Amino acid sequence: MQKHLRLSDLQGYDRFTRANILNSLSGFKSASLIGTVNKNGQANLAIFSNLVHIGADPALVGFINRPLDAAPHTLSNIQETGSYTINHITADIFPQAHQSSAKYPADISEFDATGLTASYREGTLAPFLAESLVQYSLELKQIIPIELNGTFFVIGAIQEIFYPSDIQEEDGFLALEKAGSLCSLGNSAYYETKRLGKLAYAKP
Amino acid sequence: MQKHLRLSDLQGYDRFTRANILNSLSGFKSASLIGTVNKNGQANLAIFSNLVHIGADPALVGFINRPLDAAPHTLSNIQETGSYTINHITADIFPQAHQSSAKYPADISEFDATGLTASYREGTLAPFLAESLVQYSLELKQIIPIELNGTFFVIGAIQEIFYPSDIQEEDGFLALEKAGSLCSLGNSAYYETKRLGKLAYAKP
Numbered sequence: 001m002q003k004h005l006r007l008s009d010l011q012g013y014d015r016f017t018r019a020n021i022l023n024s025l026s027g028f029k030s031a032s033l034i035g036t037v038n039k040n041g042q043a044n045l046a047i048f049s050n051l052v053h054i055g056a057d058p059a060l061v062g063f064i065n066r067p068l069d070a071a072p073h074t075l076s077n078i079q080e081t082g083s084y085t086i087n088h089i090t091a092d093i094f095p096q097a098h099q100s101s102a103k104y105p106a107d108i109s110e111f112d113a114t115g116l117t118a119s120y121r122e123g124t125l126a127p128f129l130a131e132s133l134v135q136y137s138l139e140l141k142q143i144i145p146i147e148l149n150g151t152f153f154v155i156g157a158i159q160e161i162f163y164p165s166d167i168q169e170e171d172g173f174l175a176l177e178k179a180g181s182l183c184s185l186g187n188s189a190y191y192e193t194k195r196l197g198k199l200a201y202a203k204p
Numbered sequence: 205m206q207k208h209l210r211l212s213d214l215q216g217y218d219r220f221t222r223a224n225i226l227n228s229l230s231g232f233k234s235a236s237l238i239g240t241v242n243k244n245g246q247a248n249l250a251i252f253s254n255l256v257h258i259g260a261d262p263a264l265v266g267f268i269n270r271p272l273d274a275a276p277h278t279l280s281n282i283q284e285t286g287s288y289t290i291n292h293i294t295a296d297i298f299p300q301a302h303q304s305s306a307k308y309p310a311d312i313s314e315f316d317a318t319g320l321t322a323s324y325r326e327g328t329l330a331p332f333l334a335e336s337l338v339q340y341s342l343e344l345k346q347i348i349p350i351e352l353n354g355t356f357f358v359i360g361a362i363q364e365i366f367y368p369s370d371i372q373e374e375d376g377f378l379a380l381e382k383a384g385s386l387c388s389l390g391n392s393a394y395y396e397t398k399r400l401g402k403l404a405y406a407k408p
Binding site (some may be wrong): 001002003004005006007010013015016017018019020021022023024025026027028029030031032050051052053054055056057058059060061062063064066086088091094095098099100101102103104105108113134136141142144146148149151153155157158159160161162163164165166168169171172173174175176177181182183185186187188189190191192193194195196197198199200201202203204 | 401
């Protein structure tokens with residue numbers, strides 16, 4: 001049976017139910033852990049799922065950061081240092097990745113709190129996640145405040161990329177399922193994927 | 205073996221290889237078909253994968269529209285009418301969904317060209333996709349031009365939602381895998397999903 005919700009129905013739900021409906025409605029997302037550090041060297045790790053590819057030349061990725069009172073640390077660290085890393089999540093670490101969404105104080109490193117490992121590389125201020133097989137670093141390009149609801153659209157340019165060489169296909173494509181990269185749905189559910197097909201460039 | 209690409213390596217690839225690497229690097233996406241209509245009633249259907257949940261109250265969804273010369277019709281229709289629909293893709297229709305990315309002239313409906321079915325509902329100007337089990341309509345709220353590369357971040361407010369009632373869990377969450385909603389990777393690959401776990405709200 002088909003269910004039909006109107007805007008007025010949505011407004012009748014409590015905020016948790018409404019958030020669960022709307023967070024899942026928009027579909028599977030590339031849940032990733034963002035690593036940052038503040039100017040005093042305090043590391044931070046947080047899970048973000050609302051991530052988009054903006055373009056390949058320049059190589060731009062964007063993500064939605066919630067309002068500052070809900071999620072202050074990642075954004076302020078990125079503003080302070082201009083540097084962040086994005087790290088894929090695998091089946092081995094998804095419970096720890098999820099735990100990074102808890103509201104720890106600013107002086108707690110989520111790496112320590114969740115038992116994950118920060119890995120620093122020459123040339124990148126922000127820490128990578130050692131447990132992650134697919135990692136990339138970014139340099140902040142633009143923060144666009146979204147006035148409609150107090151969120152931020154954060155745009156960065158890709159600097160360095162790390163991945164297992166055997167997941168790459170001839171055309172450059174990274175078969176992330178071979179690295180075990182997961183996707184997420186809503187705030188809470190994690191999924192592995194199975195490829196149905198890879199299709200040629202479509203022409204009329 | 206781990207592969208390491210620097211920005212300078214990326215710039216050495218031809219544009220297709222670079223696009224394939226970068227489109228897949230950012231992870232699995234919620235490939236969806238966006239339905240629109242222009243002021244003369246000409247329908248359009250196009251696949252978009254860079255889609256984010258921006259917030260639940262108000263209920264906002266954003267997507268990245270490529271530069272106007274590459275992808276003009278969906279954006280101009282949304283500007284003309286303020287109305288669009290987002291429709292999930294299932295295994296039955298993913299080849300047709302992919303075919304909608306071909307560059308058809310403005311006077312060709314991708315519904316007709318791909319053999320998919322437009323479905324009009326009272327109160328929504330834009331067509332829904334009849335074959336899609338999870339559908340929602342939006343009203344345009346804001347178009348943010350991204351000057352870094354000529355793309356657009358298009359933000360809409362959700363108006364009406366349709367989904368099979370048996371996919372909804374007690375907390376509101378929509379188990380999209382039960383509706384067969386797919387995700388995509390890069391420009392070309394389509395995936396089904398298998399849930400590993402759904403975790404409780406994380407606390408420190």
